[in-house]
Amino acid sequence: MSQPSVPFPQSPVVPNMVDGAHVIQFQCHKGIGCWNACCSNIDISLTPYDLLRLQKRLGLSSAEFLTKYTFPYELDKDDIAGVKFRPVEGGSACQFMTPEGCGVYEDRPTACRYYPVALVSMRKEGEAFDSASYALVKEDHCKGHEVARSLTIDDYRKEQGVVEYDELARGWRQLILKKKSTGPAIGKPSLKSRQLFFMACYNLDQFRAFVTSDSFCQLFALPPEEHAKIAGDDIELMLFGFRFLRQVLFGEESIPLNDDAAKARAEKVREKRMQEEREAAARMAAAADNDHPLDDED
Numbered sequence: 449m450s451q452p453s454v455p456f457p458q459s460p461v462v463p464n465m466v467d468g469a470h471v472i473q474f475q476c477h478k479g480i481g482c483w484n485a486c487c488s489n490i491d492i493s494l495t496p497y498d499l500l501r502l503q504k505r506l507g508l509s510s511a512e513f514l515t516k517y518t519f520p521y522e523l524d525k526d527d528i529a530g531v532k533f534r535p536v537e538g539g540s541a542c543q544f545m546t547p548e549g550c551g552v553y554e555d556r557p558t559a560c561r562y563y564p565v566a567l568v569s570m571r572k573e574g575e576a577f578d579s580a581s582y583a584l585v586k587e588d589h590c591k592g593h594e595v596a597r598s599l600t601i602d603d604y605r606k607e608q609g610v611v612e613y614d615e616l617a618r619g620w621r622q623l624i625l626k627k628k629s630t631g632p633a634i635g636k637p638s639l640k641s642r643q644l645f646f647m648a649c650y651n652l653d654q655f656r657a658f659v660t661s662d663s664f665c666q667l668f669a670l671p672p673e674e675h676a677k678i679a680g681d682d683i684e685l686m687l688f689g690f691r692f693l694r695q696v697l698f699g700e701e702s703i704p705l706n707d708d709a710a711k712a713r714a715e716k717v718r719e720k721r722m723q724e725e726r727e728a729a730a731r732m733a734a735a736a737d738n739d740h741p742l743d744d745e746d
């Protein structure tokens with residue numbers, strides 16, 4: 449089961465973008481000849497909400513779940529990390545596949561719910577929000593396309609319970625889309641920013657420890673009720689993480705700073721800018737010397 453982001457020639461992704469009103473013919477059911485074929489060879493990217501649902505179901509900490517069931521990959525060329533399912537040791541099947549089907553069906557991830565539809569989030573130039581289009585994935589082994597049942601993609605999304613999953617991963621998708629669309633303008637995020645991205649998106653227990661730490665409370669001016677809400681509720685914490693990362697990655701003032709911290713931060717930014725200007729001036733002077741290497745000998 450694959451989760452393509454764009455359709456490629458010769459891939460099983462039908463190269464037409466369609467909207468939610470598009471009618472598909474599909475049904476997967478136990479007893480079908482290809483039962484479990486899709487779960488035997490996986491390439492599944494996970495959203496932060498997918499991770500949260502699965503780790504809660506299994507009663508694992510986020511670090512335990514990450515280690516046992518996932519591996520990181522590069523979501524974009526600037527080393528922003530994504531997370532994929534780790535298949536069974538030495539094989540390509542999902543660790544949750546059982547002869548009866550999915551062993552975590554009620555909490556299966558977004559890509560599994562969508563299949564054979566692929567969500568393609570896009571953000572057009574000049575638009576503040578992303579819009580969703582869909583592509584159909586037609587793999588030869590999947591007999592579900594031969595079952596005579598027709599429904600719209602919107603109805604299929606409701607049937608598969610994917611609407612909630614999309615809503616709760618929206619902030620994460622917007623971060624990635626914004627990062628991709630403004631990439632050259634903001635440059636490669638620092639190692640610290642990339643680590644914060646990973647922690648806030650995928651390692652929620654560690655992120656909770658971070659937002660309840662003294663240093664966080666000294667830096668950010670969050671009302672006590674709001675602080676208690678994000679510290680005590682996984683979903684609120686995850687959504688807060690997306691907001692926090694807009695500040696980390698794009699410098700948006702999405703979370704207010706304490707006065708002293710704001711002054712210190714402004715001073716640090718000013719120092720950094722002055723340092724960059726000094727370095728740029730030194731580079732220009734060196735380049736001018738190189739352009740006229742014999743001037744001193746005249």
Ligand code: SF4
Nearest residue numbers: 487542544545550560
């Ligand atoms: S989570 Fe379930 S549906 Fe998804 S690949 Fe694994 S076994 Fe299949």
Ligand code: SF4
Nearest residue numbers: 476482484486590592
């Ligand atoms: S019909 Fe398609 S989705 Fe269902 S088990 Fe077969 S390959 Fe998987």
